[in-house]
Amino acid sequence: MKNKPKTAKYAKRFVSVRKNGDFQYLFKKGTSIVTYAFVCYYRPTKRRANRLGIVASKKVGNAVKRNRARRVIREAFRLVQPLLAEQTAITGKHHDFVFVARGKTPSLGSKQIYELLIKQLLPKL
Secondary structure, eight states: OOOOOOOOSSOOOSEEOOOHHHHHHHHHHSEEEEOSSEEEEEEEESSSSOEEEEEOOTTSOSHHHHHHHHHHHHHHHHHHHHHHHHHHHHHOOEEEEEEEEOTTGGGSOHHHHHHHIIIIIGGGO
16 A cells, blocks of 8 residues: 555644734734624735634633634634635735624624625725
8 A cells, every 4th residue: 555645634724813912913003893793903914824813702701602703703704715815816915814702703603794704894905
């Protein structure tokens, strides 16, 4: 039997904002969009890819609700990714995004958040 190269079963879809300093920078210097489902802070960056960070505080609910909020936002961002790629090809700018979940986020579906992203976020990039 020949050795096959090991590949990841699930490839990571996007790069994450991980450092506290990056989050703080976006909170202070980023442009914000406020909806009933989330608050989005974004800023152009010189990196080669869009980065995503998600914050869900204890105000959102218990751990189950916070994880659901993160999951729903992540899925909506995944669905918007091709549209962001088109816009990046036109403008040549990549962005860092930080989404802050709100109390209603866990009860919404990813399609509703996707529609909010298209309506609120894409026109402003």
